[in-house]
Amino acid sequence: MASLFHHLQFLKLKQKRSFCTTSKWKVKQVTTSNFTQSLDELKTHISSSDFIAISMEKTGSSCPRVLPFDTAETAYLKLRPSAHRFQLLHFAVCPFSVTDSNNLVAHPYNFLLFPRDELKMGMPAYSFSCQTSYLASMARKGFDFNACIYNGISYLSRAQESLAKIRIGTASPSHNVMKSSSPPTVADKIFVERIRSRIRHWRKTCKSSGTNSSKDEELINSLRSIVLGSEQFRSRPSLTIDVCSERQAQLILEMLVDFADDLLPLPVPAKSGSGTTQAVRIVLANSKEDKDLLEKELQSFEEEENKKIRGFREVIDLISASQKPVISHNSLNDCTLVHSKFIAPLPPQVDEFISSLCTAFPKVLDLNYLMKKIGSTRKLSGIPSAISYLNNNFYAPVDLEIPDRDTVNKGRIHGLNALRLCYLFMKLCSILKISPIVTEYGKKHLAPELENATNVFHPCSTSIQESCNGDINVWTHNTRKVSCENVVFLWGFKFGTTAGMLKNVLRSSHDIFSGEFDVKLVDKSCAIVVFWQQGLSKDFLDVMNSEEISGDLKELVSDGVRVTCYDTYKTMCRLGLWEMDLAESLERALESSRYDTKINGERHSSEIHWYNDNVINFDDL
Structure with a gap:
């Protein structure tokens, strides 16, 4: 019996040492220089993963600690101002898959962020606050502030992206024009016929200017183009028609649907950023095939510009589109930050926040909640201490594999928490005897025990119901x-x-x-x-x-x-x-x-x- 006890103690010690030997871990560091390449790799890894662990570090926190007698509402109200005031400088993402025998295959990434105002619009942040203790802690962990400030990836939230497009005036082809339900008035008919006649003369002038003609006719056509207001758009003739209302813009788009196959309308947003249309630019293509080619070019150009505008939010959108379960260590704190920086400003009420968040991330699993399931009464300050506690009190070996051996770490490794979360998650599942993924009829599903533990947005909750109603715990260890x-x-x-x-x-x-x-x-x-x-x-x-x-x-x-x-x-x-x-x-x-x-x-x-x-x-x- 004594021999068995010493053998188990040796296995625990060996397991702990193998985990703490982080020099062999490969965590890909991503800045602006390798962001595009890493984004393609991450997309593949997310697609093949079962879960996605996230961890982040911000410039400070001004909210007090969430206490046992806080409701979900008061806990959210405490964190909300801090999410707006401080900024993210580091975001770790680790897609991982669970194999048989408690094995993990992880693909960790560390993204360095900096809210650079690349569009000169005061977005994503005109200014933000910092706390020296947070910055000092990041420095001790090996965070490279020079790389962050000079090569950190910028980003815009979804709300900021919509506003930026309006302010920039991004012109895109108008597809699927819906005809107005209201009958045209006499003024509408007069306006349409006047514009139709103007476009017809302009189109005829542009077409005739390319044929063999005398110098006098060329001069007349050039003068006519100037009078009609003809311009060039991507080496093609274009005509800009100013409008006084959205109704006039709609009438022009409706009229051009059946007017000609070689005309491409491009609405021009108002520069004021009001979201209205100030003009309609009409581009004359050489043929219908040339028009289709121009549409594809514009769509490709717009997508590239949108990627520049979104920046790091491309990563958030990939995670959201995958609908994979997201693993966090403090879900309310992390999710308020994600919502504030990458979705939209935080709503005033916690119910609105949860509803908005769940549309982007339907399944968020907080490991603090699973820690309470093992009956631990010990206060654990962070992920390393939680892992240390489990290693010292439970025998649950976990094999962690990181296939991306091409990544080279220089100096101290920063941003291991997302990788640690994968390890901690699998260890908790092993202790609680939960098989994380259940396969039914050839499809993978989240285990029922984990399904019931998702979206508990209250750090002190011990049950799902407790996070939803108004009842509170006054004492930490009293249920x-x-x-x-x-x-x-x-x-x-x-x-x-x-x-x-x-x-x-x-x-x-x-x-x-x-x-x-x-x-x-x-x-x-x-x-x-x-x-x-x-x-x-x-x-x-x-x-x-x-x-x-x-x-x-x-x-x-x-x-x-x-x-x-x-x-x-x-x-x-x-x-x-x-x-x-x-x-x-x-x-x-x-x-x-x-x-x-x-x-x-x-x-x-x-x-x-x-x-x-x-x-x-x-x-x-």
Whole structure:
């Protein structure tokens, strides 16, 4: 028995050492110089993979830690401002496949990003904030800031891309013109006939100018072209017709459908960026075949320009199009960043955010949730510590294969977390005895146990239902839940007061505390009072705010004790009124409810100060 124990311990140690020998790992570093080539390779790897692990690093964080008593709504409201303020400098993507016997085949990529304003439009970011502690941590891990700033890949979100196309005025052939449902008016008919006549004369002039003619006729045709406003577009004659409304543009496009096979209409967007059409450019091709060739050239050119505009978002679009399950270690934090930088600005409500995100990434699996499934009560700060914990407490060997041996790592390897996530995921599945992929009728499906664990966007949740309803956990390791309506925040007590002391004072102060209740200190300045009987929290608030308060409660109020409901905490999260102490933050939230107009005017000058780190804005450099 002792021999078996020592043998297992040796296997654990050997497994841990083999994992920590990262010098043999190959992680492809991608910058602007090799982005196009890497994108083609990544597309192939994503197509053949079962899962896609992602990891990212940003320039800082201004939100406090998500706590057990946070709902999905308050957790989202905490993270939302930080996702907008700070920027991504590194995004790791690792498509991987699961083979038999807990084997992984992984293809890791590290993308260096920098939000460069290549279009001179103030996008993707005119400026962003940094925190020195985050930058120092990245530097210790071997992050190359020079390569990031000079060769980092830029990007635009989907919303920014649409706006950029409008501002640039990208002209593309008009396909499948839908005829207006409203009958043409007399003014419409006059306008169409006038434009038809103008196009007919212009087309005839362009056609005749190429035939043998006298010098006088050439001069007349040239003058006629000038009068008609003829131009050149890709060595072909073109005519630009200004329009006063979208209705006029629509009428021209409808008229040209059956007018001639050699005319190609190109709507010209307004330069104001309003999304309206300011003109219709008509290009005369040599023949119908030449027109088709021009259409293909324009479509190819537009696609190339769109790739330049999208930049790194091409990677996000590839992941989204694959519909493969995405593996993350902190899904709410990662997904708010992805949505903010690559999809659109974050919506105000968490339900809108989840709905929008799931259209792009229908299955997001948070490994924090799976870690809770193994019954771990230990607080793990990151992916390496989670792997170390599993290696020391469970025997679950995982064979990790990285076929891309052509990648060469120079110096320290940065961005291993996506690769570590693959390893951690397979190890958790092995411990929980889950086969990640199930094959039915020749098709691969996500295992039911994993299917039920997707899209849990709450870092402290222990169940799917818990992340969706309003019940919260007040204690980290206590599964007993309570409704937000039965929670009261209390502050203003003497420094050094413990939760037990505060509970004894409350119990003897009023009959409300004759039933079951609990007290938990959130920080040195604030506590949470939990009532396990419905309605007592409201009674307590009413008594504390009543002019007829008496006895020990009145003495507490005289000493400076204040109380408020959970809705005030929600308001605090929504407005981002963070101070070093929760009590000060709640005070500001209460003030905002009374002086909403005044507070809104001051919010821009009061930044978030949860951490002591200096916050650097690039505008100040």
